[in-house]
Amino acid sequence: MLYIIAISLLLILLIFTIRSNKKRAIKNIEKISVPNHWHSVLKDNVLFYQKLTEKEQQLFREKMAGFLASVHIRAIKFELEELDTLLVAASAVIPVFRFPSWQYTNLTTVLIYPDYFDDDLQFDSKVAHRNIGGLVGTGRFENQMILSRKALHHGFQNKTDKGNTAIHEFIHLLDKLDGVIDGIPEVLLDKQYTIPYLQLIHKKIEEINNDDSDIRNYGGTSEIEFLAVAGEYFFERPKLMKRKHPDLYKMLASCFIK
Structure with missing residues (x-):
């Protein structure tokens, strides 16, 4: 019986601590001035x-x-x-x-x-x-x-x-959130799109290396760098990417525009 009471008290203390931390976090957010x-x-x-x-x-x-x-x-x-x-x-x-x-x-x-x-x-x-x-x-x-x-x-x-x-x-940091920087943004990309995404970027990397793309050459060095380079392009010149690379734009939009 004493054992059950002790466990109950510990649970109550834990719940109180969690709630206190949440309230403290909320207060800290409210204190952030812009x-x-x-x-x-x-x-x-x-x-x-x-x-x-x-x-x-x-x-x-x-x-x-x-x-x-x-x-x-x-x-x-x-x-x-x-x-x-x-x-x-x-x-x-x-x-x-x-x-x-x-x-x-x-x-x-x-x-x-x-x-x-x-x-x-x-x-x-x-x-x-x-x-x-x-x-x-x-x-x-x-x-x-x-x-x-x-x-x-x-x-x-x-x-x-x-x-x-x-x-x-x-963008590399986002890629790393699943534990490894590999050019596959698993935290951003739904699993069913992984294979189509890889097929698309391999095609785009080949175009870069054949000097048939306006995507920066560094993006052709690996899947890792392609994601980051294409991401720069997506955020810096979105209209241009949408016009020149509509398939890539659509894929990146599914990652970054939730």
Whole structure:
């Protein structure tokens, strides 16, 4: 009898703790403030944001605030500016904006380097082969993303090149949510579409490698990079993709537009 009473008390305590944590989480969400001046900054710098309705823009800013409340952004050897932070947050929100609720559970920190870097994460101007603009960390950098500040800003400054490094890396993070980065976004793609999706991307990769596509060449290196490169194109130049690659646009829309 005492054993049953003890178990009952533990269950009551557990339920109380869960409810308290939920209430605390709700209060924390309510405390997240969205500065008014974000709107003008985003209007000036983020094409995706410009195309949203006023109500959608408000939601976009709220999602950015939620992201910044849960992920730490740190500058390496330069002074972080607000625009750097807002561009990272915008890059995170864009791929998942149409999802009712979303958190990058596999990301805790974004490290921003001042320039492009090499395989050893060296970014000094004297180092050769500094051509990496971003990566999703592994090993000691697990749950971290590394971005080049130059690549981050270039992705938003050039509105016609169909590319955006930061969005590219956040798509890799989405791909990784099923445990592995393999180019098959299982958390986004319904299972019945997996085979048609693979058949389509293999066709598109072949077109890239035969120099018969306007999709960036890097997308032809693997299924992994194709997903991220095609995702950049989808978000940066959606009308162009819909016209030139209607089958691919439709498939990606089924992933990113819920």
